[in-house]
Amino acid sequence: MDYDQLFRTQLDALKSDGNYRVFAELERHRGAYPRAKNHGAGADEVTVWCGNDYLGMGQHPEVIAAMHAAIDQCGAGAGGTRNISGTNHSHVLLERELADLHGKDGALLFTSGYVSNWAALGTLGARLPGCTILSDAFNHASMIEGIRHARCEKRIWAHNDPRDLERKLADLDPDAPKVVAFESVYSMDGDIAPIGEILDVAEQFGAMTYLDEVHAVGLYGKRGGGIAEREGLSDRVTLIEGTLGKAFGVVGGYITGSVELVDFIRSFASGFIFTTALPPAVAAGAVASIQTLKGEEGVALRTRQQRQVARLRAALDRAGIPHLDNPSHIVPVMVKDPVKCKMLADILMQDHGIYVQPINYPTVPKGTERLRFTPSPLHDDSDIDALVTALHALWSQCALARAAA
Numbered sequence: 001m002d003y004d005q006l007f008r009t010q011l012d013a014l015k016s017d018g019n020y021r022v023f024a025e026l027e028r029h030r031g032a033y034p035r036a037k038n039h040g041a042g043a044d045e046v047t048v049w050c051g052n053d054y055l056g057m058g059q060h061p062e063v064i065a066a067m068h069a070a071i072d073q074c075g076a077g078a079g080g081t082r083n084i085s086g087t088n089h090s091h092v093l094l095e096r097e098l099a100d101l102h103g104k105d106g107a108l109l110f111t112s113g114y115v116s117n118w119a120a121l122g123t124l125g126a127r128l129p130g131c132t133i134l135s136d137a138f139n140h141a142s143m144i145e146g147i148r149h150a151r152c153e154k155r156i157w158a159h160n161d162p163r164d165l166e167r168k169l170a171d172l173d174p175d176a177p178k179v180v181a182f183e184s185v186y187s188m189d190g191d192i193a194p195i196g197e198i199l200d201v202a203e204q205f206g207a208m209t210y211l212d213e214v215h216a217v218g219l220y221g222k223r224g225g226g227i228a229e230r231e232g233l234s235d236r237v238t239l240i241e242g243t244l245g246k247a248f249g250v251v252g253g254y255i256t257g258s259v260e261l262v263d264f265i266r267s268f269a270s271g272f273i274f275t276t277a278l279p280p281a282v283a284a285g286a287v288a289s290i291q292t293l294k295g296e297e298g299v300a301l302r303t304r305q306q307r308q309v310a311r312l313r314a315a316l317d318r319a320g321i322p323h324l325d326n327p328s329h330i331v332p333v334m335v336k337d338p339v340k341c342k343m344l345a346d347i348l349m350q351d352h353g354i355y356v357q358p359i360n361y362p363t364v365p366k367g368t369e370r371l372r373f374t375p376s377p378l379h380d381d382s383d384i385d386a387l388v389t390a391l392h393a394l395w396s397q398c399a400l401a402r403a404a405a
Helices: 003-016 061-074 082-086 089-101 113-127 141-150 162-170 195-204 259-268 280-294 296-319 338-352 381-397
Strands: 026-028 035-038 045-048 106-110 132-136 153-157 178-183 208-212 239-243 253-257 331-334 370-373
Touching: 026 045, 045 381, 061 280, 089 106, 089 253, 089 280, 106 113, 106 259, 113 132, 113 141, 113 178, 113 208, 113 239, 113 253, 113 259, 132 141, 132 162, 141 178, 153 162, 162 178, 162 195, 178 195, 195 208, 253 259, 280 296, 296 331, 296 381, 338 370, 338 381
Parallel strands: 132 153, 132 178, 178 208, 208 239
Antiparallel strands: 026 035, 035 045, 106 253, 239 253, 331 370
């Protein structure tokens, strides 16, 4: 059997549908974000418009200095899993910092946000006898995989709909464990969950709540604790999960909660037990990033980012470029055609030095293809003007519908 031909057949189908992913080979310039050197076709230097380093903390001098100091002191790697020689003092300090950020008593590190969701939800569902996990219909793939791994009962409730959640909970055994899993900011549409209403319903039925704040930590709240902190609700959420790989600018995932909850996940989650720990330098860099964003500089960066998001939205409106209206920092420009979506991204890269990744199926449903822009405080006004000018020209060139004035 020709296995390579079987692979090629499915890859060719992806390409014909316009859904084949091509990676841009970039090299970020230290201290010059959002600029990057392009090692592929097109402009030699590009402006990155789709990154998740939302505040540019991956380039922050204090973060870089902390990582250099940790490498000089500890070396490169952690040396093993957390159970086998891999627990470094930097990990302990970081977990304390994260617990404080979310107003919790405990925190636990993972190698990525994907792994933290997969491991935590999988462990909760598998180890709580008779547990049912109730999952928002738009939850991230990592949450879905964690629930599958749990092999427990599950219910899918309509996206951001507390009344549908209430109906689903009312059908369950009132004495059985229940976990309501949802996100604060949804990364593709940029909408924000009605956290307070969801908590009201969950508490009514004695369910624990699992909140994914990966696209909100660092960006919202007085100290960057996310939407739950901004709305004064962190103490009511059972488990808050987040990432170090977006607004905090490094890599890794984590959960926070009670001491007992965190110890439970630590003791039973295979995705934690059998994985090599984060390098100490990464942990040290994350501590520096979190501490910076908890302070006045963090307030200034968040304010500047929100200004640039509003400025981009207003410019898109003036140009008639359709984008989803939402209250977050994520600006999805709707193309609704996979081939044209990729073509727009290619032309922006090659002719305008603008890098944005096309978002096609299966990341989003067919017919909702988009370009997802994430303005940072380091994108200046001229960057926004250049982007909208290019989109204005390409919208006419590609015969795409404009938004009503």
